[in-house]
Amino acid sequence: MPCAKSVLPILLVAVAPAFQDEAVFRSHSTLALTHFHVLKNDLYVTDLKAEDVVLLEDGVPRKFTVFENSSYKRTLPVEIALLFDFSNSVVNNGLYDPIAIKEGLLDELDNLRIAIYGFDNKLYRYSEPTSDIDSLSKGFMSLQEVTGPRQEIAYVLPGNRHLTPHGTSIYASVLQTSREMSRTRDNSTRLMLTFSDGLDTTRMRAKDIAEVIRERQITVYPVALGHRRVPPNEEFHVLEYARLGELTGGRSYDVEFMDRTVMKQILEGLVWSVRTEYIVGFSPEWSNTPGRHELEVRLRDRSLGQVVGGKRTLMR
Secondary structure, X not given: OXXXXXXXXXXXXXXXXXXXXXXXXEOOOOOEEEEEEEXXXXXXXXXXXXXXXXEEEOOEEEOOOEEEOHHHOOOOOEEEEEEEEOOOOOOOOOOOOHHHHHHHHHOOOOOEEEEEEEEOOOEEEEEEEEOOHHHHHHHHHHHHOOOOOOEEEOOOOHHHOOOOOOOOOHHHHHHHHHHHXXXXXXXXXXXXXXXXXXXXXXXXXXXXXXXXXXXXXXXXXXXXXXXXXXXXXXXXXXXXXXXXXXXXXXXXXXXXXXXXXXXXXHHHHHHHHHHOOEEEEEOOOOOOOOOEEEEEEEEOOHHHOEEEEOEEEEEO
């Protein structure tokens, strides 16, 4: 089963661009950054040096002025969106635990902001990105009540797509949450942790949104809840939901029940992903005739490992 209870191997899958008009990062008064991991023998490589890395712009090596990971006293911020499916088919026991979030994330990562979203056939924000545990606790309380204080986020879907007024819109909610996360250009590392049974009732699929999310440099970690209770004829929905992890460079989890211990294991995976991430970048030069530029990270020596991520499109 691809979304095993243990963590799946990270896999970045090349797919054809689905919504190309949304998949471009437009750099303004900010750095042009590229995020990536390196794997060797299914383990993260954590000891790369700047001289081990080549940054290509349109296939041509270029100098970079930023090189960070945990070994280099990382300074760039981290933003994590927690996205909860609160449709009737999802059991929420153990999900809305601010203590687990504090101990698992806020106490482990510096310069971290967390936002809380929930959805069924609509998307709501219960907490703006913050590191304040009291604000997050209020967000969880509102989410527990479902209709507590919240802000509805209108879906902006490409290709003139429309959603039915009922059902569960997993992929539209993931896509719109990624849009909300990308509104701020502060060079954050961005991760999204989603909790759902995977039973999307629309015609959208993981591959339809993966390219846009990857170009926004957001990594998705889907948690499949109650998979063993899903009828066999609906299992393909869970498998499709799990692919969000593969297609965006993240990992998927299959959770039979949720408690603080299970949540801790999942959050440890997110923290380790942040700590083993590499970031390279530069201050982009400007032109009177802006155009698209493709950035790609490669290693000077293939024996060092395999790059996961490290590709993006820049418009400048």
